[in-house]
Amino acid sequence: MRYGIAIFPSKLLQDKINSYRKRYDPHYALIPPHITIKDPFEADEAELKEIISYIERVAAEAEPVKIDITKVSSFYPVNNVIYLKVEENSALSALHDQLYSGPLEHEQPYNFVPHLTLGQKFSDEEHSDVLERLKMLDIRHSETIDRFQLLYQLENGSWTVYETFRLKGGSRD
Template identity: 45%
Template sequence: MKFGIAVFPPKVVQDEANSHRKRFDPHYSLIQPHMTVREAEEWDERKLAEAVRHLEEVTANTQPFAVRINRFSSFYPVANVIYMALEDPSPFVSMYRTVCSGVLEEKNIKYSYNPHLTVGQDLGDDEMHDVLSSLRPIPLDFNFTVDRLHLLYQTENGAWTVHQTFLFRG
């Protein structure tokens, strides 16, 4: 089964993201707006048990932290992805490094980690530029506290659902 790890922002952030995702993200119906912490990967029962133990240990020592989403950005020219960006990604990146260590170390990573909330993907070049130019002027100012991780699994129809939630207890 395929598993991944994500943070879900508050409903107000999800509502803003979904107002764009429903038009520009083909994964809109498969997963709610989220910030990926660890990419999806096939795990057997042993790997799942190891991951759960690791996440319990990590979250026992992780303190909640504040983040602010303050703009739209893109990964162009590397990928035609538009996202809501963090003003200061460093606390999120620090948490990512702790989570993705030991048994959850990611192998063969294509890109350096950049926490974000995708609002558009799989766009053609012209569409990507048009959408981004229309979104960039929209002011964003969402402050929230990251205080939990969600271990997700992919269902047979391709949708993602929560397997387990881990509260930060540090």
């Protein structure tokens, strides 16, 4: 099966993001607004067991992560994805790195640029129009992330949550 690891931000932020995704993101119906912390990878059942034990250990040690969103940005010219940029964040990067280690050591298709997609698959012209418009919005927002999700992909392209991992470092919970 094809798995991925993602963070769902607060409902407040998801609702805000969905108000743009509804118009601009063809993947709107496939998964809620999210920060991808590990790109899709294949695993079988035996591997999955080891992977889950490993992620549990990672989550047990990692502390909740504060994220700061300060602006709208784009991956253009690599691709026409417009997103909310999550500021440089060593805690999030450390989590990402751990989710590419041990039984999760996979090649990384991209550098890790934490983001929340607002829209994608734009034509070049539409991309520059929408980006210019969205860049004028005041979208500053901060929140603390205390969990992340392991998901698998269905045949229709949508994602189902398999397991929730709480960032428990520093607590006795």
